[in-house]
Amino acid sequence: MNYDNEMQIKFKSVSENEALARTCAAAFILPLNPTVSDLNDVKTAVCEAVTNAVIHGYENMTGFIEMRIKTADRTVYIEIEDKGAGIDDIKKAMTALYTSKPEEERSGMGFTVMETFMDSIEVISEKGKGTTVKMSKKIS
Amino acid sequence: MNINCKQLKNILCVDISGEIDHHYTEEIREYIDSKLRQTNCIHILFNFSDVSFMDSSGIGMLIGRYKNASMNGGKVVVFSVNEALKRIFEISGLYKIITVKDNINESLKYLES
Numbered sequence: 001m002n003y004d005n006e007m008q009i010k011f012k013s014v015s016e017n018e019a020l021a022r023t024c025a026a027a028f029i030l031p032l033n034p035t036v037s038d039l040n041d042v043k044t045a046v047c048e049a050v051t052n053a054v055i056h057g058y059e060n061m062t063g064f065i066e067m068r069i070k071t072a073d074r075t076v077y078i079e080i081e082d083k084g085a086g087i088d089d090i091k092k093a094m095t096a097l098y099t100s101k102p103e104e105e106r107s108g109m110g111f112t113v114m115e116t117f118m119d120s121i122e123v124i125s126e127k128g129k130g131t132t133v134k135m136s137k138k139i140s
Numbered sequence: 141m142n143i144n145c146k147q148l149k150n151i152l153c154v155d156i157s158g159e160i161d162h163h164y165t166e167e168i169r170e171y172i173d174s175k176l177r178q179t180n181c182i183h184i185l186f187n188f189s190d191v192s193f194m195d196s197s198g199i200g201m202l203i204g205r206y207k208n209a210s211m212n213g214g215k216v217v218v219f220s221v222n223e224a225l226k227r228i229f230e231i232s233g234l235y236k237i238i239t240v241k242d243n244i245n246e247s248l249k250y251l252e253s
Contacts, residue, residue, distance in 0.1 A: 015163035022161075022193075040193070040224040047195045051162045105169065107200035109232050116231050 001072055005031075008068040013058040013082065015051075021067055021080075022047045028069050029076050032139045041117035042076060042137060048110040049080040049133040056100065057084030057131055074139045078118075083130040090123050143171050150214075151251055152181035153244075157190035162197035169201055173208065182214030183251050187244065189220035199232045206237050215239065219247045 007028055011017045022043040029042060046067070053065045061084075068079040087093045093100075094115075099108035114121050118135040125131040141158040152175055156168065172184065184205055206216045219241040221229060229235055241247040 015161075018161050018163055019159060037224065037227075043193065044195050044224075044228065047161055047193075051195065051197060055162065105165070105200040105204040107196045107203060107232060109196040109199055112231060113196050113228065117227075 003070040003072045003077075006068070006070045008066060010064050010066045013054045013063050013065050013084075015054055017065070018047050018050050018054065021050045021065075024067070025069060025078065029071065029139065032071065032074055032076075034139045038137070038139050042078070045114045045117045045135055045137075046078060046080065048113050049078075049135070052110055052133075053080060053082035053084065053131065055106075056087075057082035059085060075119075076137050076139060078135045079132055081130065081132040086127040086129055087123070087125040087131055088127060090125055094123065141167070143168055145172075145175055147179050147181055148185075148248070149252075150181050151183040151185050151248070152176060152179060153185045153187065155187045155190070159193035160191060160198040160201070161193070161195050165197045165201040169204060172205060176208070182209065182212045184209050184214065184216045185244075185247055185251065186216070186218040187220060188218050188222070188225065191222070191225065194225050194228060196228070196232065199228065199234060202234060202238055215251060217241055217247045217251060219243055 009024055011020060025046045026039055026043050050065060063083055066081045070077045092098055094111040096112040097108040099106040118137045120136045122134040141164040143156050145152055145154045209216050217239045221240055
């Protein structure tokens with residue numbers, strides 16, 4: 001596929017970088033003149049995926065998270081990849097309200113938010129190797 | 141993110157400005173829980189007029205405050221929620237447990253009734 005534009009950034013898995021990632025994603029799609037609502041949807045979905053990588057992917061260690069974004073024909077394709085713990089049971093992890101950390105006041109809504117705010121989502125994960133979340137959304 | 145609060149009778153009025161994500165929820169949680177311990181407030185009233193962004197970490201934080209407040213017979217009310225935030229309130233089912241009002245007067249009327 002021929003993309004109109006592409007970018008990638010790699011950053012440390014610290015919570016400060018959740019804001020960095022969503023702000024970068026928003027700035028990257030700004031030339032498409034997205035509506036405030038589309039812009040917010042993308043920012044929120046990116047933030048959820050990066051937060052998952054920080055909290056669950058790398059849990060008690062620090063690693064790097066890579067975010068790749070491409071645009072083609074007013075559709076934005078986003079990949080967020082960590083080399084962390086991986087997910088045991090993807091289906092369970094994606095269930096609304098499920099959280100592996102109930103003691104930490106996590107809402108268990110991260111994947112549900114990504115599913116609702118984006119057009120498509122795919123999760124690729126291998127135990128001990130890491131997780132990649134692929135999402136896309138048509139910008140109206 | 142900035143957070144301030146004042147007490148109005150038994151209501152802790154919390155003003156948050158900026159973005160609420162996982163990075164800030166711990167700070168917000170500790171701030172509110174310590175203020176609740178220091179005062180005789182039972183209700184929590186959030187002013188969201190200057191909150192520009194919130195993700196599911198914010199939902200977890202609000203549900204946590206709701207659990208604490210309701211154990212003491214208190215309520216949690218949020219006012220001035222922008223359109224983008226309303227969507228995340230809706231999909232998370234937050235409306236079922238947390239009352240959302242348009243402004244501070246309506247909120248106070250509700251809490252004091």
